[in-house]
Amino acid sequence: MAFITIDDDIGIQLGTFAFSFKASGDIQKGQAVRIVDDNTVAAVSTSSQNAIGVADYDASDGEMVAVYCAGNIVRCGISGASIPSVGSTVGAFKDGYLTEATGGRICGIVVEAPSSNPGVGKVLLI
Numbered sequence: 001m002a003f004i005t006i007d008d009d010i011g012i013q014l015g016t017f018a019f020s021f022k023a024s025g026d027i028q029k030g031q032a033v034r035i036v037d038d039n040t041v042a043a044v045s046t047s048s049q050n051a052i053g054v055a056d057y058d059a060s061d062g063e064m065v066a067v068y069c070a071g072n073i074v075r076c077g078i079s080g081a082s083i084p085s086v087g088s089t090v091g092a093f094k095d096g097y098l099t100e101a102t103g104g105r106i107c108g109i110v111v112e113a114p115s116s117n118p119g120v121g122k123v124l125l126i
Contacts, residue, residue: 003043003096004077004118006030010056012122015071023059030076030120031055031096032107033067041067043096051092051107053125070125073111079118084110090123098123 006029011018024042027033032051033041044051052069054076059065068074080099084090089106093099097118098108108123 003028003031004120006075006077006120008075008120010054010074010076011068011072012075013073014068015073016069018056018066018068018072019053020064021067023061023063023065025061027055027059027065028096029055029057030074032076032092032098033065033096034092041065044092045094045096047091047093047099048104049092050105051098053107054123055096068125073122073124075120076108076123077118078110078114078121078123083113083117083119084121086110086113 053067056066079097084100089101090098091101112122114121
């Protein structure tokens, strides 16, 4: 599944600043990311990974990328078996998407559900 394109700004309501990390592989704007090495992130690729936040813009392998983490409301890609409802918790899925949390690390709460699957939703990162 290819990641969707997000044209709007990622940061909706910013409670804190974005952190700067080195990209491992290509990362797309709005993808959920995980720590893979010292100060290095990659897009989540399975539901068993711990998403730490959402990329603010596209970055190629080796470039720096800003990542919004806990305390921010962000636009991001949401996918899975069904569309999570407002108020439900989300965690890593695959290809950089978040999905309704059924176990593992919860990284956010849906504040605006997407209208399609996959789609763009708004999540309060926790």
